[in-house]
Amino acid sequence: MEISDLSFDTLKVRAGYDPKEHNYSVAVPVYQTASFDLGDTDRAGRLFSFSEFGYLYTRVGNPTVDVLEKRIAALDGASAAIAVGSGMAAVTYSLFNVAEGGGRILTTAQVYGGTFDSFKKIYPNFNIEIDQVSDIDHLEEWRSKIKPDTKALFVETISNPNATIADIEALAAIAHENDIPLIVDNTFATPYLLNPIKYGADIVVYSATKALNGHGNAIAGLILESGKFNWANGKFPQFTAPVYLFRDSSGNERSFLEAFGTAAFTTRVRINYLAYFGAALGPFDAYLALLGLETLSERVQKQVSNAEKIIRFLETREEVAWINHPAAKGSKYKSLAKKYLPKGAGSIFTFGLKASEEQIKTFIDSATIFSYHANVGDARSLIINSPKTTHGELTPEEQKFAKIPPETIRLSIGIEDPDDLIRDLENAFGNAFSNKSEDVA
Secondary structure: OOHHHOOHHHHHHHOOOOHHHHOOOOOOOOOOOOEOOOOOHHHHHHHHOOOOOOOOEOOOOOHHHHHHHHHHHHHHOOOEEEEEOOHHHHHHHHHHHHHOOOEEEEEEOOOOHHHHHHHHHOHHHHOEEEEEEOOOOOHHHHHHOOOOOEEEEEEEOEOOOOOOEOOHHHHHHHHHHOOOOEEEEOOOOHHHHOOHHHHOOOEEEEEOOOOOOOOOOOOOEEEEEOOOOOOOOOOOHHHOOOEHHHOOOOOOOEOHHHHHHHHHHHHHHHHHHHHHHOOOOOHHHHHHHHHHHOOHHHHHHHHHHHHHHHHHHHOOOOOEEEEEOOOOOOOOOHHHHHHHOOOOOOOEEEEEEOOOHHHHHHHHHHOOOOEOOOOOOOOOOEEEOHHHOOOOOOOHHHHHHOOOOOOEEEEEOOOOOHHHHHHHHHHHHHHHOOOOOOOOO
């Protein structure tokens, strides 16, 4: 059967792998090798001129990693994918690749704290300026802030930590009106809940550390391209400039676009950024990510169901000031979630406690099932005080701009029994608010 004929749950187990090509191994083998034999000088010449596909060095390509790349590309309907050493590497390589040599990225403050901080500390040193809209939902603000040297729009489909939903189709239209790509971080949604390419996204990135793997045992990132963006529109000369390395059989130099077509973006990341910045994904970590992918649907279904039950519980607590998730009562993202995320808007959300700083600390320290650490999308349920940790790099003014007030707590809901999770939170509430005489903020 053709790949296009297979459903999501078949692809997550089967895509990108043919046992006949790997000694009929049922499981994807771990090719734990630094390098690959070139065979003979003629074959080496073909490999290094990219006239024949093959593996040279695990830093730029490995058979185990290749299966992960092909499998996630199939799940997302992408033309090509590349795996890298972390989600931050995926974000950085993608934005550098599109804005290389100078330019601007238009984004929002509602992103992961490390992404926000890198925009401030790293990108300007590479002649890449970051512009931010004040309201992710205000489409005209996005349109008005695009400048002649803006190279891309960048958003998280479900934001970290507040679970805001980006209007992907509308943002893609704005980007394409200006001949620039829409780049999205789809980490929280995973391809099970949302396929951004279907709605016009051009580049999709993941921290595969999170729900794609789902077991908290490997660091990994992925970059995917739709294969539909016109890199030859005059704004991206890095894709159309001749490259000596890509000479054809007649000795004519070819560009990335000429040599690699709908894989031009990810191949350029591989040959330039992965090869020389070196954030390579090891084959064993790729193997762990492949194992995690096999249960993606089942895990995320349970996590979404559990999250909605936890939200209903929190809505009954007088100590809770607000909840940020499309499933929460009164959320302004219900219509966007219905459009883009009919299977659920993820299992990660924030809520605010009407509490002192000491009560918030007691609440977190009292949790025994919820783990206190800075990951999300794990099979285990997690709790963290985002303003002090995952978004602690932001100044108080920046946290306010990103809508992360001091009372914010982020939950990532796992696959445990929801009643046990609720009892754990009830115990935390009891410990934090046992002193009724203490004023509640």
